[in-house]
Amino acid sequence: MKTLRPALRASIFLLACFAAGNVYAQTTVANLRPYDQSGINVFEAPKENDARFTGLKVAFGAGFTQSFQGLKHENVSGGLYKISPGFNTANANLFMDVQLADGIRLNLTSYLSSRHHNETWVKGGYIQFDKLPFNGQFWEDLMKVVTLKVGHMEINYGDQHFRRSDGGQTIYNPFIENYVLDGYTTEIGGEVLLRKNAAFGMIGISNGMIKGNIDSLVATPQDDNIHKSPAIYFKGGFDKQVNEVVRVRLAASYYTNKSSGGQTLYGGDRTGSNYFMVMEKTGSTYTTNAFSGRLNPGFSKKVDAFQLNGFLKARGLELFGTFEAAQGRTKTEVDDRKATQYAIDAVYRFCKDERLFVGVRYNAVTARLANVPAVTTAPASPAIVYTQDMKVNRVELGAGWFLTRNILLKGEYVDQQYKDLPATDYRNGGAFKGYVVQAVVGF
Secondary structure, three states: OOOHHHHHHHHHHHHHHHHHHHHOOHHHOOOOOOOOHHHOOOOOOOOOOOOOOOOOEEEEEEEEEEEEEEEEEEOOOOOEOOOOOEEOOOEEEEEEEEEEEOOEEEEEEEEEEOOOOOOOEEEEEEEEEOOOOOOOHHHHHHOOOEEEEEEEEEOOOOOHHHOOOEOOEOOOOOOOOOOOOOOOOEEEEEEEEEEEOOEEEEEEEEOOOOOOOOOOOOOOOOOOOOOOOOEEEEEEEEEEEOOOOEEEEEEEEEEEEOOOOOOOOOOOOOOOOOOOOOOOEOOOOOOOOOOOOOOOOOOOOEEEEEEEEEEEEEOOEEEEEEEEEEEEEOOOOOOOEEEEEEEEEEEEEEOHHHOEEEEEEEEEEEEOOOOOOEEEOOOOOOOOEEEOOEEEEEEEEEEEEEOOOOEEEEEEEEEEEEEOOOOOOOOOOOEEEEEEEEEEEEO
């Protein structure tokens, strides 16, 4: 019965959201990325300098996803969690957007039901300034090209986080799951975004942790640095509609945090993976082992990360590529470890209003994990000692159908392989494959 309660609670909240949505339409709040099909391929929220303010407005939205999974997994040593085809826990998000003043809006996002936390809880909230309440031509001209965001929010590192699934809000993602190396987190901070014609640039600073924390750091034999450093991140690029049918976007992002009390750039998702319990051990639980199929390199004390993204849309064809390189360590390590990721999506949208789509994605990660023992070659003289990098390769074939701009049915076939792991690692020789189907609502 416990597994039914989150879904029931989510349904009640969704009905309330729908009722509220009939009273306050999303169009009453300016500079907001839509939560339905029209929000696809929207990256940074739009900036409408001519939006009229007619008073405080409140808009409610929601994202709801129900999955049916038919995956199988295997490894060399056995001992994997027993899985069979069935429905997964329903995920649901609640969005509240408020037009507080002319050019100033507030967002509050709550997770109503998710795999990692079944209870309702807040993802985060922020205030976005596209205008400032200051008199003077200088401020008016400045805010025509500047957007400010402050709060506890999804940080703008990379472009992939604009195309990922986030709890019940999965309508932006043409596939079922996010990248193997999921560069996404929420942190407390602020961002300054500058947009002029096709070019854009952004600088952000945050506390470098997924939540507020006033605890002192504790020195270790490997690292006596107890100073907590902020995270600083940058982004720049261009986004141009070349003509009526071609759009090109290129973006580069960099994130650095030199000393953190709990860095989670690659473990900041608090909802969970859309592949339930694959490659998990016997005795695992849905909440504790919520990130099945992903790889977290564990850069919890220090991290430097770079992500390069390219996007091309020509009529119905979309190409989206990612290269990512990161390095970091835990507080019990001396040397940095590295992780790299490549991914390419090809999606073709067709039929009236692009209601149908098919797609393919390839995603490959190479990383060295913490506490992986060194390997000594033999009988070479002198022996060569090196640390083994593991590899994860994934192929996804997907398709979807928008019944309306708010209702999506999508599915995929996935094949993921784990390679070059130590024989002592239970994922050695690991693989999973199969299908997942999702029914999605977003408004």
